[in-house]
Amino acid sequence: MKCIIPSPNVKVFARAIHSLAKIGDELYLVPQIDGLALRTINSSRSAFTSFLFNPAYFSVYDEQKTSDEVPNCKIIMRRAVAIFKSISQVDRMVEAACIQIDPSESQVRIELRCKFNVTKSYVVPFLEADTVKAQYDTSESSNHLDIDSKTLSSVFDSFLQNQEEVTMIASPGEFKLKNFIEDQDEMSRRHAVSTVFTMKIPEFQSYAIKETSHVTYCLKELRSFNGFAEAFSLPLSATFDVGGKPIVFALSHEGFYEAALVMATIDENSATDPIPVNTGERLLSHVEPPPKASTQREPKPGKTSHLTPGVTPILAKEPLNRELLTPDVMAEMSMDQGGIWDIEGNEETVPRSPPSKKARVVFKRCFDATFYPQNMTAATRVLAPDSDDDDES
Structure with missing residues (x-):
């Protein structure tokens, strides 16, 4: 197919391409007996636009139909817009536009014959061919x-x-x-x-x-x-x-x-339909109030508690294995836990505040574990004879 658009009609053709570019991303050029059709469809397939330019619109229109099948010429819309980028410049400079569709080579040739014997040629390849048509009455x-x-x-x-x-x-x-x-x-x-x-x-x-x-x-x-x-x-x-x-x-x-x-x-x-919104009074009328939280903690199984009126109960600690507690361990526990331990290993019921960090730094030796010489084994004792007197030497 070959057609030539005269100078007064080039602006209409360019504006039609710009209008189609705002709807779809692909341009379909379909040569027919009754003219050249420009079609596009949006990405969501909800809008279809078609421009049909009759043979009277062109100065030369030669369909050159070789078969009954209509060729599907699909090109990228951006390339078509780039050719007719400025409508005002096209109207002022272009004297004629020649469009030639060659299905055998899968390409479209567009020539813009401008003033001062300047000719701009463009070759746009086809995309994968498919058929787009809207059926309506x-x-x-x-x-x-x-x-x-x-x-x-x-x-x-x-x-x-x-x-x-x-x-x-x-x-x-x-x-x-x-x-x-x-x-x-x-x-x-x-x-x-x-x-x-x-x-x-x-x-x-x-x-x-x-x-x-x-x-x-x-x-x-x-x-x-x-x-x-x-x-x-x-x-x-x-x-x-x-x-x-x-x-x-x-x-x-x-x-x-x-x-x-x-x-x-x-x-x-x-x-x-929109979801009806219920009032807060109706929603709350079907909801039972939650039970009040108890202010007293229940003792765990196997534990005993001594309850005193007006005093929050404290769970008793598990009995400790006194055989595993050495004086060094008891002294360390007294510093870490803040409790007072006697020599027999009984814990006092009245806790005291832990010693301050400043006291530990100044009186460091006071917080060291107590040394018991009787607990030392024989292997750690050093056996040496008494030194000779100076007179004997």
């Missing part, structure tokens, strides 16, 4: 409306830039557009910003609503699509039915090109 929809793109753009300015979804409430006598807030807890709903925009019927170019519909759809894709229509002062038409069925936005320009945006909607009947 607008004749079965019961609701239809037409609105000016500039009016719709002023409506979008009332919402936050990061608003993802909006809910359209269309009735025979009134039209409302409000931001969609997902089911959250009561605290989050109170702090959420709620925006409702009401329009009168005379503000529409045509308004045919047979039944009231609540339709929730994405706002980001519609902003991009409406931006293209606003740039060329084109009206926007919407065809829809009820929530859960697709909504179709369309535009056209004198038989030269046409575009459609198909978006999935949320079914209002499938939305989950």
Whole structure:
């Protein structure tokens, strides 16, 4: 397929690519008998956009169809945007654009013929081919409306830039557009910003609503699509039915090109109801008060306790093996535990405070273990004869 876009129409082609780039990451070029189609789909597969440029839009359009199968030419969107990066510069410098699709070599050749005999050539390879197409029938929809793109753009300015979804409430006598807030807890709903925009019927170019519909759809894709229509002062038409069925936005320009945006909607009947919040009195009425904690500690099995009125009971210690306690060990325990031990190994019932660290440093020898010479064994005794007198020497 080979086609040549004249200078006045290059700007329209470049703006269409920029509009598609805000929706999807991949660009499909599909040559057909009735013109060249540019398509894309968003990452969540909930929005599909298609631009169809009729043969009258081109100065030269040669499909060169060799088989009944339509070639799937998919390229990276960023590379297409890089070719038509600046729309103002393209409108000022480019005199013609030549696009040639070669399925045998799996590549697209784009030439920009600029002023002063300057030609820019680009070769973009194909990605893995697949088919993307949206199936919808607008004749079965019961609701239809037409609105000016500039009016719709002023409506979008009332919402936050990061608003993802909006809910359209269309009735025979009134039209409302409000931001969609997902089911959250009561605290989050109170702090959420709620925006409702009401329009009168005379503000529409045509308004045919047979039944009231609540339709929730994405706002980001519609902003991009409406931006293209606003740039060329084109009206926007919407065809829809009820929530859960697709909504179709369309535009056209004198038989030269046409575009459609198909978006999935949320079914209002499938939305989950918020969880009711019970009052604190009702919740507490079914809960028994916890038992009061006892102020006295129960003795463990095998232990005895002496209870005195007004005194917190203290568990008695297990009896110690007196045979294993030497005077050195008892002296060390008296310093570590703060208790007073007598020579027989009986523990006094009145504890005393441990000695201060300063006393241990100054009177270090006082806290050493007592030395008992009778406990020394014979092996440790040194046997030596008495020294001779000086007179004998």
